[in-house]
Amino acid sequence: xxxxxxxxxxxxxxxxxxxxxxxxxxxxxxxxxxxxxxxxxxxxxxxxxxxxxxxxxxxxxxxxxxxxxxxxxxxxxxxxxxxxxxxxxxxxxxxxxxxxxxxxxxxxxxxxxxxxxxxxxxxxxxxxxxxxxxxxxxxxxxxxxxxxxxxxxxxxxxxxxxxxxxxxxxxxxx
Numbered sequence: 001x002x003x004x005x006x007x008x009x010x011x012x013x014x015x016x017x018x019x020x021x022x023x024x025x026x027x028x029x030x031x032x033x034x035x036x037x038x039x040x041x042x043x044x045x046x047x048x049x050x051x052x053x054x055x056x057x058x059x060x061x062x063x064x065x066x067x068x069x070x071x072x073x074x075x076x077x078x079x080x081x082x083x084x085x086x087x088x089x090x091x092x093x094x095x096x097x098x099x100x101x102x103x104x105x106x107x108x109x110x111x112x113x114x115x116x117x118x119x120x121x122x123x124x125x126x127x128x129x130x131x132x133x134x135x136x137x138x139x140x141x142x143x144x145x146x147x148x149x150x151x152x153x154x155x156x157x158x159x160x161x162x163x164x165x166x167x168x169x170x171x172x173x174x
Contacts, residue, residue, distance in 0.1 A: 051135070051167055052128035058154075059146040061138050061164035062107040064090030069166040071136070075102040075120050083169065103166050104138035115140035115163050122155020122162070127174035134168045 051060065051068060063069035064087075068080035077086050077100070085093035087100045088107065101107050104120045122137040139156035146164040154162035 051165075052126065052133060057147060057149075058137075058152070058162055058165050061103050061146070061166045062111050063103055063166070064088060069103060069164075071103050071120075071166050071168050073168060075104055075166075076100055077103055077107075108138055108140075108164060112142075112146070112163070115142045117141075118163060119160070120166070121157060121160065124155065125170075130173060132170045132172040132174050134170060136166050136168060137162045138164045138166060 060067040060069040063077050065077075065080045070078050070080045070083070072078050072085065077088075077090075078084060079086055079090075085100070087093045087098040089099075091098070093100050101110070102120075104118050108118050109116050118138055118140040120136050121139040123134050125132050125134050127133070137154045137156055139154070139160035140151075140163045141160055142163055143151055143161065145151040145162060151161035151163060156162055
């Protein structure tokens with residue numbers, strides 16, 4: 001197999017279409033706006049203002065540790081770095097006497113009544129810190145997202161739009 005074909009196959013194996021287009025876009029911005037603008041678009045640096053794996057503008061859903069809105073597989077809040085269950089105040093969840101609401105259907109719906117009904121719906125995966133991170137859309141029929149600007153369709157279905165996002169860590173290496 002020629003070297004160029006081997007290189008092409010390796011690049012295709014390691015790169016999704018979206019990440020490839022992101023790299024091309026970053027290069028175009030770097031040429032047009034300089035390295036300062038390109039650095040701001042780096043996904044690893046995006047974690048500083050939001051969460052790793054999400055470089056767009058939709059804000060995080062309400063969470064005791066916002067902006068780090070980490071959830072478990074059922075949509076309940078967990079500590080952003082340690083992964084243990086937390087209640088709605090961010091305390092270790094140890095008793096059913098504590099209030100523990102699902103992020104999307106509970107906390108978003110209670111703080112933003114105009115979003116009802118809201119559901120966790122669309123997901124996409126990113127590699128963050130050597131593990132797959134699943135970014136999840138909290139979807140509603142609201143035309144305004146948590147940031148106050150126009151909502152996007154994103155990965156929502158049934159006429160819903162992205163109101164805010166959250167994420168779930170997996171144990172899968174990347």
